[in-house]
Amino acid sequence: MTIDQVTILPLYAASGTAILVLLADLLVARRAVTFGTLALGGLATAICAIVVGDSRPPTFCAGAECSWLPGPVAVVTAVLFAGLTVGVLALSVPALRLGTAPAGEFCFLLASSMTGGVVIGYAGDLISLIVGLETLTLPLYILVGLRRFAPRERVSTAGASASITFFLISVISTAVALLGAALNYAATGALHYGHLIAGFGPMYSLAQVGVTLLVIGFAFKVAAVPLHAWAPPTYEGAPLPVAAYLSTASKLGGVLALAAIVSRLDATAITAALAVLTMTVGNLVALRQQRMVRLLAWSSIAQAGYVLAALALGGPGVRPAIVYAVFFMILEFIAFATVVALRPVASDGGDMRAYRGAGRSSPWLGAALVLAFAGLAGLPPGLAGLFAKVTVVGALIDGGWGWLAGVVALNAVIGLAYYVRATANLYAAPPKPGIQIVDPDLLERATHPRLPVSRPVAAALIAATTAAVVLGFAPQLLFDALS
Amino acid sequence: MTVYQVMLVATLALPALGAAALALLPARADRPARLLATAVAAVTLVPIVVLAFAHHATWVADTPESSAIRPWAEVKWSWVPALHLDFHLGVDGVSYPLVALTGLLTLLCCAYTIWRVPEGGSARTLLALLLVLEAGILGTFLALDLVLFFLFFEVVLLPMYAVIAGWGGDQRRAAARKFVLYTLFGSVLLLLGVFTVADKAGTGDLVTLTGGHGLSRGTQYAAFALFAVAFAVKAPLWPLHTWLPDAHTQAPTVGSVILAGVLLKMGTYGLIRVGVGVAPLGAHWAAPVLGILAAAAILAGALICLRQTELKRLIAYSSVGHMGFVLLGIATLTATGIQAALLGNVAHGLITGLLFFLAGAIKDRAHTGELAELGGLRETAPRLAGVLGFAAIASLGLPGLAGFWGEAFAVVAAVRRGGGLWMTLAVLAAIGGALTAAYFLRLLRKVTHGPAATPVPAGIAGAEWFAWAPLVALTLAVGLVPALVLVATEAPVLALTGAFR
Numbered sequence: 009m010t011i012d013q014v015t016i017l018p019l020y021a022a023s024g025t026a027i028l029v030l031l032a033d034l035l036v037a038r039r040a041v042t043f044g045t046l047a048l049g050g051l052a053t054a055i056c057a058i059v060v061g062d063s064r065p066p067t068f069c070a071g072a073e074c075s076w077l078p079g080p081v082a083v084v085t086a087v088l089f090a091g092l093t094v095g096v097l098a099l100s101v102p103a104l105r106l107g108t109a110p111a112g113e114f115c116f117l118l119a120s121s122m123t124g125g126v127v128i129g130y131a132g133d134l135i136s137l138i139v140g141l142e143t144l145t146l147p148l149y150i151l152v153g154l155r156r157f158a159p160r161e162r163v164s165t166a167g168a169s170a171s172i173t174f175f176l177i178s179v180i181s182t183a184v185a186l187l188g189a190a191l192n193y194a195a196t197g198a199l200h201y202g203h204l205i206a207g208f209g210p211m212y213s214l215a216q217v218g219v220t221l222l223v224i225g226f227a228f229k230v231a232a233v234p235l236h237a238w239a240p241p242t243y244e245g246a247p248l249p250v251a252a253y254l255s256t257a258s259k260l261g262g263v264l265a266l267a268a269i270v271s272r273l274d275a276t277a278i279t280a281a282l283a284v285l286t287m288t289v290g291n292l293v294a295l296r297q298q299r300m301v302r303l304l305a306w307s308s309i310a311q312a313g314y315v316l317a318a319l320a321l322g323g324p325g326v327r328p329a330i331v332y333a334v335f336f337m338i339l340e341f342i343a344f345a346t347v348v349a350l351r352p353v354a355s356d357g358g359d360m361r362a363y364r365g366a367g368r369s370s371p372w373l374g375a376a377l378v379l380a381f382a383g384l385a386g387l388p389p390g391l392a393g394l395f396a397k398v399t400v401v402g403a404l405i406d407g408g409w410g411w412l413a414g415v416v417a418l419n420a421v422i423g424l425a426y427y428v429r430a431t432a433n434l435y436a437a438p439p440k441p442g443i444q445i446v447d448p449d450l451l452e453r454a455t456h457p458r459l460p461v462s463r464p465v466a467a468a469l470i471a472a473t474t475a476a477v478v479l480g481f482a483p484q485l486l487f488d489a490l491s
Numbered sequence: 492m493t494v495y496q497v498m499l500v501a502t503l504a505l506p507a508l509g510a511a512a513l514a515l516l517p518a519r520a521d522r523p524a525r526l527l528a529t530a531v532a533a534v535t536l537v538p539i540v541v542l543a544f545a546h547h548a549t550w551v552a553d554t555p556e557s558s559a560i561r562p563w564a565e566v567k568w569s570w571v572p573a574l575h576l577d578f579h580l581g582v583d584g585v586s587y588p589l590v591a592l593t594g595l596l597t598l599l600c601c602a603y604t605i606w607r608v609p610e611g612g613s614a615r616t617l618l619a620l621l622l623v624l625e626a627g628i629l630g631t632f633l634a635l636d637l638v639l640f641f642l643f644f645e646v647v648l649l650p651m652y653a654v655i656a657g658w659g660g661d662q663r664r665a666a667a668r669k670f671v672l673y674t675l676f677g678s679v680l681l682l683l684g685v686f687t688v689a690d691k692a693g694t695g696d697l698v699t700l701t702g703g704h705g706l707s708r709g710t711q712y713a714a715f716a717l718f719a720v721a722f723a724v725k726a727p728l729w730p731l732h733t734w735l736p737d738a739h740t741q742a743p744t745v746g747s748v749i750l751a752g753v754l755l756k757m758g759t760y761g762l763i764r765v766g767v768g769v770a771p772l773g774a775h776w777a778a779p780v781l782g783i784l785a786a787a788a789i790l791a792g793a794l795i796c797l798r799q800t801e802l803k804r805l806i807a808y809s810s811v812g813h814m815g816f817v818l819l820g821i822a823t824l825t826a827t828g829i830q831a832a833l834l835g836n837v838a839h840g841l842i843t844g845l846l847f848f849l850a851g852a853i854k855d856r857a858h859t860g861e862l863a864e865l866g867g868l869r870e871t872a873p874r875l876a877g878v879l880g881f882a883a884i885a886s887l888g889l890p891g892l893a894g895f896w897g898e899a900f901a902v903v904a905a906v907r908r909g910g911g912l913w914m915t916l917a918v919l920a921a922i923g924g925a926l927t928a929a930y931f932l933r934l935l936r937k938v939t940h941g942p943a944a945t946p947v948p949a950g951i952a953g954a955e956w957f958a959w960a961p962l963v964a965l966t967l968a969v970g971l972v973p974a975l976v977l978v979a980t981e982a983p984v985l986a987l988t989g990a991f992r
Contacts, residue, residue: 387675388627388646398574398638398682405686413686417679424675428649428668432656435612487573 012067016076018057018086022126025049026119033112043101046115050094053126057086066132073200075132080490081330082129085264088334089125091475092257092341093118098468099249099345103354108247109154117147117154118253125257128264133200134189134222137265141229142182144261148254149175152246166356170245174254177228177238185225185265192218192273204272219273223282226269229262230312232282233289243305248357251301252344255308256337263315263333271323280320284415287313291422300347301357303430304340307384310423311336317416318400321407327490328403334486335383335396338476343380345469346373349461360433367434369458374434376473383476385427386420391480399483495545495564498538499580499633502590505535506597506626513619521614525605528618532598535625539594542582546979560698560768560983563587565635575695579636584979585764585833586632589756592840593632595965596752597625599958600745603848606954607855609743611658617745620650624749631757637685637695640765645678647754651746659741666741673734677724681761684717688769701768701987708772715773718766719781725758728781728818729788732811739807744851747803751810752844756836759817763829767821768987774824775991779912782822782905786916788815789923796930802853802860805934806846809886812927813839813898819920820901823913826988828904830980835897837976838885838969842894845882845962849875852955853938857945862934867943874951876939878959885966887931888924892970898924 013020025046032045062083066074097118104111124143131137153171157163193199195207195215207215224235231239243251270279290310297303315336318329347357350366350373367374383390386397397420404413438452445451461469479486509531516524545563562581570578582590600621608614627646634640648671656667689695691710700706706714724731735755739747767774792812799805813835820832852875853868854860868876885892888899902924905917969975 382649387649388642389649394642394645395571395574398641398686401682402574402686402690405683406690410683410687413683417683418676420679421672421676425668425672428652428671432664432667435653435657484571484573487571 009069010067012064015060015064015067015078017060018053018126019123019130021049021053021056022090022119022123025053026116026123029115029119030112033116037112039104039111042111042115043097043104046097046119047094049119050090050097050122053122054087054090057083057090057126068132070200073132073202075136075200076130077132077201078130081264081267081326084330084334084486084489085129085260086126088260088337089122089129089257092253092260092337093122093125095341095345095468095472096249096253096257098464099252099348100247101464102462103247103249106354107158108156108354110156114151114154117151121145121147121151121253121257125261128261131268134193135199137268138182138185138189141185141226141261141265144258145178145182145229148250148258149178151250151253152242155247166245167247170242173238173245174242181225181228181235183225184221184228188218188221188223188225190218191215191221194218201268201272206274219269219275220278222269223266223275223278226262226265227282230259230266230315231309232312232316233285233309236286236290236309239309240302240305244299244301244356247354248301248344248348248351251305251357252341252348255304255344256340259308259312260333260337263312263319263329266316266319267326267329270319271326274322276320276322279316280409280412283313283316283320283412285313286310286316287416287419288422291419291426294426295422297426298360299357300360300363303360303426304343304347304357307423307426308340310419311340311384313419314397314400314416317412318403320412321403321409324407325403328399330490331399331483331486332396335392335479338472338479339380339383339390339393342376342469342472342476343384345465345472346377346380349373349465349469350459352459353462360430363430364433364436365438365452365456369453369456373461376469377434378431379473379476381427381431383480385424387424390476392476392483395480395483492566493564495542496566498541498545499564499566499582501538502535502542502594502633503580503626503630505531505538506622506629509535510619510622510626513615513622516615518613518615524615525601525618528622529598529601529605531622532594532601532625536594536598539591542590543587545582546584546587560635560701562635562698567635570639574638575689575693576638576642577636577696579639579696579698580630580633581635581698582633583983584981585983586760587979588833588837588976589632589753589760589840590629592756592837593625593628593753595961596748596840596844597621599844599961600748603954603958604745606952609658609745611743617654617658617743620654621745621749623650624654624754628753628757632760635697637689637697637700637765637769639695640697640761641678641681641685644681644757644761647757648674648678651750651754654746655738655742658743658746661741662737663741666737669734670738673724673731677721677758680717680724681721684714684721687714687717697764697768702771706770711770711773712776713773715766715770715777718770719762719777722758722762722766723784725761726755726814726818727758727811728784729791729811729815730784732788735810736804736807739810739847740801740803744847747847747851748844751807751847752840755810755814756840759814759821759832759836762818762821763832763987767824767829771991778822778824782819782913782916785815785818785822786919786923788812788818789920790926793923793926793930797926797933799930800862802850802862802865802934802938803847804860805862805930806843806850809927809930810839810843812923813843813886813894815923816898816901816920819916820897820904823901823904823908824988824991825904825908826981826984827900827907829984829988830977831897831900831904833980833984834969834973834976835901838893838897838966841962841966841969842882842886845878845959845966846886848955848958848962849879849882852951853879853947856947859945862937864945865938866941866945867939868947869939871943871947872949874949875947878963880935880939881963882966883931883935885970887928893966895970896973
């Protein structure tokens with residue numbers, strides 16, 4: 009087997025970043041150097057992916073079939089994984105400076121996770137796919153629970169229990185996916201994407217069961233209803249930046265894995281059923297959430313439903329699904345980044361009441377959150393989100409799935425109800441105190457001080473917002489990159 | 492680019508840039524912000540006025556006869572080919588009166604806000620939102636691409652929500668939420684319709700699509716059904732109107748004026764341009780249902796108005812009836828009916844805009860809108876009572892004022908359409924017209940006549956005169972010379988209805 013080393017440059021860059029971060033932490037042992045290494049490594053990964061591009065021939069080939077398939081989707085998602093990793097690092101910097109987690113370990117785990125993400129995009133067979141998915145997820149079990157407490161600080165076990173929840177569910181889902189791959193292999197003898205066929209004769213049902221189990225296993229990763237229950241408590245217990253990573257990069261991994269399956273094997277019925285359940289239940293439950301991270305978690309479940317709806321189309325649905333996922337990741341990242349910026353360092357997402365009037369006291373952060381929420385609801389000024397919805401609905405109608413497009417459209421209406429509630433809350437007048445106050449504004453400012461936003465968080469927020477605005481006005485850039 | 496193309500882009504760009512500039516002004520600069528917004532709204536009128544001359548410039552221009560839309564001026568740039576989306580703007584006789592109305596009402600609202608800012612937030616933000624609304628509404632009227640039309644249709648949702656929720660009355664939150672959810676429901680149906688058409692026809696270009704070219708009967712039925720419900724929510728058509736009274740009652744005066752004056756017109760304009768234009772077979776198929784609902788809206792609106800006890804709510808419900816006449820005109824699918832609808836649109840925008848300004852003025856002075864607590868305005872504030880009387884009489888459709896033509900000719904069109912159904916609808920609409928007179932006279936009796944219940948200061952500020960005078964003048968002008976609105980509509984309307992002859 010000959011291996012084209014240039015083609016796998018993105019993988020080298022990503023895994024090299026992980027090793028360099030580890031070495032930098034061991035040898036230099038300065039936080040700034042560790043952060044810098046990961047940031048530059050992420051940048052290098054993105055650049056490698058772009059430079060190597062999608063036109064190089066596949067490599068890691070056994071005969072005609074290859075395990076490393078460069079393609080437009082792989083390039084775009086590799087860049088997105090790298091960007092999200094660096095973004096999450098930037099969101100974590102204030103907390104890491106405070107010492108809530110060991111910086112070296114944190115960065116190493118994040119880089120390992122990025123490596124897994126890059127592999128998923130390029131994978132050409134089921135084994136590489138599942139290994140990539142596990143490499144993406146495994147570091148996250150630790151990252152979710154990685155929290156040190158200051159001597160006087162109240163110790164919370166929320167992170168640990170979130171970590172265990174996530175670990176148990178994830179292991180089960182991997183086992184299910186592996187069983188599916190094994191059954192499919194037993195029935196058809198195929199592992200490489202090019203060989204995946206529907207199965208025939210007496211083996212047909214066995215292969216079909218395998219496909220269904222694969223879809224179910226991967227559906228856990230995107231938190232599709234009814235396999236979603238782990239997501240809200242895990243997001244809630246995890247540090248905010250890690251929750252952002254779970255809801256973006258980790259979810260993107262699941263979407264890619266599902267796309268790989270549904271575009272080659274017939275899983276239309278189960279994907280459509282999952283899509284309808286996911287968006288409807290996600291939106292309905294989100295209506296009642298009172299905590300910010302739970303709201304984002306349920307909204308992110310609902311958003312996964314729209315991606316699944318596109319994937320129900322099979323092969324033609326992959327591009328709209330990825331378009332939707334990319335737009336969603338950027339907007340979701342903005343939402344989480346704004347929450348990080350509005351909250352004290354290393355605190356949780358808090359109650360919705362904590363955000364009351366936040367848009368009045370911090371107009372720029374308020375504007376960013378409005379952009380994110382409007383985009384997630386699919387309305388201007390969040391043009392990126394509008395184009396995402398339009399893409400999915402257009403693709404569904406194109407594919408003759410008018411009823412599913414109708415379900416997506418109605419869900420957008422339900423979704424708007426809670427996005428609008430959360431957004432209006434940002435601009436609500438401060439609650440009236442029960443006693444007579446000479447200057448209520450002074451009291452409000454004293455009890456809700458405007459927190460300074462640290463530079464890395466601001467930079468991540470500005471970068472993500474710029475990306476959302478640019479892609480909102482020129483979505484064709486993304487369509488071109490994906491074709 | 493020709494000068495008209497520049498003007499076309501400027502019509503949209505000026506308010507959008509103005510809104511951005513306002514957002515970047517420091518919060519302290521409140522008065523400069525109000526002046527800037529008014530200046531931007533005034534400057535936006537310049538390209539709108541210039542565009543009127545484009546009509547004559549292209550009068551002799553040789554355009555292909557095949558399409559029903561022959562824009563006076565147009566720009567077309569590719570934006571997102573993957574979604575059939577072109578940045579295709581154009582103006583013709585159907586859209587121009589509404590474009591002018593939008594520019595005028597926004598200017599009046601901005602000028603009014605210099606003088607009085609509704610409670611709830613800063614004038615700067617309110618004005619920025621008004622300018623965004625203007626850009627969105629103008630974009631909807633100017634768009635000649637289905638997907639672009641949908642895009643602009645969506646632009647107005649959240650700013651209008653924010654205007655109601657930020658500056659509205661006591662129950663503003665609930666009213667704003669109801670407004671935004673209802674209208675989003677309408678626009679997602681529009682989205683489905685747009686892509687049903689764009690997918691089958693392979694293009695989103697309205698110029699190509701108008702006349703239903705290349706669309707099968709089934710597609711046109713499905714598309715028209717989606718479009719009709721979508722625009723019926725926006726217009727609103729009974730029984731999908733329930734968001735309207737709450738939104739109007741709670742919205743601040745300027746919000747109500749924009750909402751009633753031009754936002755509702757997006758629904759009726761969309762029905763003519765997109766619904767009837769793109770899916771004529773569907774329109775023909777659904778016309779009886781649309782006509783029956785329109786007649787029901789006229790009667791229901793009038794009967795509900797007779798029972799209203801609150802000033803703004805009454806005017807809001809009167810909109811349901813007036814829009815019923817407009818929809819009846821459209822439903823006849825005759826040239827007369829559609830011209831009546833276009834005229835009714837503009838007339839309703841002028842008169843109801845004026846009525847909401849007056850209702851705001853009365854509520855500001857008397858601190859109540861309850862009809863039972865008002866009275867004797869004729870004695871306490873004779874000028875205000877006079878203008879209110881003028882607006883109410885114009886609204887009830889007195890010949891010689893703007894409201895008459897649209898309603899009368901909607902009935903005439905239904906009669907001319909012939910057949911038992913349309914005759915019945917015409918009779919019912921005429922009865923509705925009589926009831927309209929009844930409830931407006933009841934309104935006048937309660938508010939202007941009788942003993943003075945609540946003291947109302949008589950003085951009228953200069954800003955109020957500035958906001959009312961153009962509307963009064965135009966109501967009179969359009970009433971005397973309806974050709975002002977209709978001068979350029981004949982050709983496009985005949986082309987549109989040509990499919991039904």
